[in-house]
Amino acid sequence: MFRISKLTDYGTVVLARLAEADEELLSATEIAAATGLGTPTVSKLLKQLARAELVTSERGANGGYRLARAPGAITAAEIIDALEGPVAITECSGQDSSCEFEEVCTVGNSWQQINLQIRRALADISLTELQKARPVIPTFRLVPMPAGIPRGNKSDQH
Amino acid sequence: MFRISKLTDYGTVVLARLAEADEELLSATEIAAATGLGTPTVSKLLKQLARAELVTSERGANGGYRLARAPGAITAAEIIDALEGPVAITECSGQDSSCEFEEVCTVGNSWQQINLQIRRALADISLTELQKARPVIPTFRLVPMPAGIPRGNKSDQH
DNA sequence: TTTAAATAGTACTAAAATAGTCCTGTATTC
C-alpha cells in the first residue's frame, strides 16, 4: 500500500549500526562491511543523514560518523524525512504546497488528515524501537510495488 | 514522505463521480468526459475497481458502472488496496509475507506497528469524506517524489 | 440475426522515479 524506499530501509540499518557502536566513530567503509551494504551507498546515506543532522561527521584521516543524538531521540519520521524528503501524500498536504488550486481546496481536507496521522505514527517510533525490529543484520527486504494496475489513458486532468 | 500513485488519485476522482451519479449507470466514456481524464485510463481504473468489488459493472450496449456500496461505506484503505495492491511498508509487515528471515524477526515489529496505524487511519476515511476534499473536478496533483537521495552503493543485503 | 456499444483481460510501450557509481574537492592526521 505504502512503502518506504530501499534506501530508507538501508538507512535504518546504517543508523542501527551506529546506535550499536554507541559513541564510537565509524567510517562509511566500516559500516558497509558490518552491514553488507555497498560502500558508495552507505556513504551516500551517511551524507544525507549528516545534512539532516541525525549523525555528525568528522573529516580527515580517522574520521567517521556517530549518531548526533541518543537512539531513543531519533524518530522514524525524521529518518524518512532525511532520506526521502518531507513529502506528503498529495501536493496539497505538504506544508509548502504549490498546488495552484489550493485556494479552492477545502482547508483541512481528508488527505491532509490522513497525512497527519501517518506522521504522528512515524514520530512515535524511535530508532531504538526500529533496532529491536531488525535483529543484527537486515532481515527485511522491501516489497516490490505490487502487480498493480492494467492500462488505459491519455489526457491528464488539467 | 509517502505518496499515493497518480492512478490512485484518479481512482478517487472516478469514484467521486460515480458517487455523485448516485445509482445511475455511467460508462467509462462518460466518466472520462466528466472528469477530464483519458478514456483508456478511466477504463483501466474501473476494471480494477470492479475486480475489487468497489463498483459493479454491466456489460453490453448501455452498460456501465455504478458504486457497489454507499459512498460512506467505501474507505480510502479499500481504494488504495484496489489500485495499488495490499502492500505494506516492508515485506514482513504484510500478512502474506514471504520474507525468508521471518522466523528470526521479532514478532509485532515496529514497521508492522506503523503499518497498522496507517491502515487504521486510512480505514477511517470514507469516499464521502474524500469527495468533500475534492471539489468538483480534481484539484490535486501528485507530488513528484522529492529531491531525495544522492547516490552510492553496490551490494545488496542478501 | 447481425451490428454496435460496452466491459474484461492482457500484452506492450514510454516515461519517470529510484538506485547505484564515479569523480572532484576539502579537511585532517601522521
Place this chain on the structure above:
DNA sequence: GAATACAGGACTATTTTAGTACTATTTAAA
C-alpha cells in the same frame, strides 16, 4: 606532503509507474 575520509554533485542503469492497444465477450437494439 601523503594518505585517509567526508562533501557534493553529475552521471548511468534499473525498476516502477503510467499510458496505449488489441482481442474477446456480453448485451441491446435495429
